[in-house]
Amino acid sequence: MSDITSDHASQQLEQDEEILDVLDLPQIYTKPSSQQLLDTLSLLSLEPQSWDKSATQTQPKVRSNGVPQYLTRIVSSPLDWIKDDQEKEKIWDSASLRLSERSGRTGMGAISRSFSIPLAAEPTNSSSTMRPVITSSHEQDTTIQISIHEPALTEDNLGLKTWASSFVFARNWHILRDRIPLIFDRDESATILELGAGTGLVGIAAAAVLGTNVLLTDLPEIVPNLERNIASNEDMVKSRSGSARAAMLDWTVPEKIIYPEETTESRRPLVAEIQSSTYPLIVAADPIYSKEHPAWLVQTISCHLSHVPDARVLIQIPIREAYAEERADLKDRMIIIGLELCHEQTETGYDDWSDGQGEELSEVECWLGMWKWKDA
8 A cells, every 4th residue: 555655646746847758858760950959958957966955856857767868869860950060069069968967976077066054043052162253134144055166077086076974064064163162262363274175165164154264275186176166155255254275285294285376377376385384173074085094184183283172173974884994093093192082973964976867865974073182
């Protein structure tokens, strides 16, 4: 009975949303016009998904079954009945793009998407943990939108993708602020250091939600896109009394932070090296992808974490079975350098790494640990 009910509900949902079948689309053998094909290919576009489970998801307008074959037939067709060569190129390009969108995240090419990040909805009786941010009671001011660009991916540059743990981290800043000591109230010049910032979602969100300064660091090949995302969100961050800046930091040489120099020239700017500096709060999201990463990450934290009682480290890690040993190694090394775990929490996030159909997101369990100096 439950299966029958479920099938009926599914059929009713499809009727309500007017989901089409691939056979309802213009078929090549009917020689549709170029405009018909372009309109259909636009209909088949897969928009980057929202990772917020509570948000209304945009449902595909056409069932995925048979769509790749349909697109392949268009790409391989000479389209002889269409006389305009430029129109043919548009159709082939559009069909190829629709195919790439269905090839998993690594095959999609560059994308841009917006992430909705909550702010503190109302004042609390607890002490402010960052310098105050003026908020409005209007509903539209309870969240901010952060625009993130992700270039085409390769296996060597996984930092160009926004990962589930980063979104989980970013959307929890308005809660985590109540667990961070008052160091930012005492020193408005204090800066948060983010390690392995990737596309910048965590650091940009921190700058906006907390209204503070954030230095986002990563490897040289990741920083240009990081700078792009900081620039595209600069006005919003400034309106929240925050600031964000990017720099290069290689964990194998942790004492050197390399800042791009300010320049108006179009070429890639030269850099200025700054020797070791310390920060009262260090954050990292999804920082472990090899056996070497725990050691490199911890030595970088040891190099840059201020040795004061209020200093904290926040690390968000997805619980992947393949990296269980690395997670244990990270915790052991944090203890060895004198840190202790003072808070932890887990939460489910959603990712699009393996999905090629644009319909389902994979669940990812994410662990957050907060560390402080044991003897400070």
